[in-house]
Amino acid sequence: MGLGSDIQQISSAIFYLISRPKQLWREIRLLSTGSCVGYYELLGDDVLEGHNQAFSLSHKPLWLNLGYWKEARTYPDACSAMARLVADTAELCENDTVLDVGFGFGEQDLFWVENYRVKRIIGFNITSSHVERARQRVERRGLSESIDLRVGSATEIALENESVDKVVALESAFHFDTRVRFFREALRVLKPGGKLVLADVVPAIGEKPGGLSHWIGLRRWGVPRANLYDREVYCEKLRKSGFVRINANCISDDVFPAIARYAEQRSRGLSMEEVRIELAADEIGSGKGTALWSSRVGLMDYVIFSAERPRT
Ligand SMILES: C[S@@+](CC[C@H](N)C(=O)[O-])C[C@H]1O[C@@H](n2cnc3c(N)ncnc32)[C@H](O)[C@@H]1O
Secondary structure, three states: OOHHHHHHHHHHHHHHHHOOHHHHHHHHHHHHHOOHHHHHHHHOOOOOOOOOOOOOOOOOOOOOOOOOOOOOOOHHHHHHHHHHHHHHHHOOOOOOEEEEEOOOOOHHHHHHHHHHOOOEEEEEEOOHHHHHHHHHHHHHOOOOOOEEEEEOOOOOOOOOOOOEEEEEEEOOHHHOOOHHHHHHHHHHHEEEEEEEEEEEEEOOOOOOOOOHHHHHHHHHHOOOHHHOOOHHHHHHHHHHOOOEEEEEEEOHHHOHHHHHHHHHHHHOOOOOOOOOOOOOHHHOOOOOOHHHHHHHOOOOEEEEEEEEOOOO
16 A cells, blocks of 8 residues: 555544544544553454444354354354364363463353363453453353463463463464563463464565554554564564474465455444355455455464474
């Protein structure tokens, strides 16, 4: 996107906001903090901006990820499929103590305990309203014994060295300040041979988000600039942090085209339950769905990363 169209878009946004002082104030606050907490308060109970139903629907699933749409046709199914992909990559099993960082409303933790029977999950999240609501949901399901959710940051994990079998971060690590500090913490708390799995979004290989609209998009969303590197650099940083058996599985084609279509359908007034996504073969991999992400934040590569702490 050129500077001219950047300026045009931004000036029309400014004119729009000047006539709405409350929203203008909110935008200024979002841009000045650079933390994701304000953004998540704004999202409320929906992954899409502007669709917050203020937790008024008790049956509404509270996922906050883009979903893995390879076989799923609805948003909740796509989100559970994403949680399943992370769990399968991490080889979650009954004996595992799992550290989950950036758990949103805890939807994935309920899923992993109920479907993978993991022994224990300890979660950290910096958005305290997420932690509060997630805890209530865990309690209501009678799973407080196995799921322990706390307020805390990925970059200062209040756990003993070598205390967990797996560390997972489902669509949250791009927020961490910085992601590399989290890698070091993950290595520290993992037992030898333990596994780290991340579902993460990064710039396309060799690219770096730039320009005013990306700066605004990333700042609003709370993504530090230090985290803007592609999957090859990412793997190198994992290696330098001490991890081995590093793998990167790109799933962009099964994420972006469908979530873009989902967002479009919701913007037409359809509810989460009403939207079913059926993509034609030529729409997958056509790059259509990445346009939205590419113009807003410049992160177009959705990758499942896995790595292990060496056994010795
Ligand atoms: C996109 S949401 C994903 C939520 C959830 N994993 C899901 O799939 O529904 C990102 C989450 O990461 C959390 N988060 C962001 N930065 C964090 C940090 N530094 N430490 C811990 N959690 C963080 C946010 O509060 C939010 O709950």
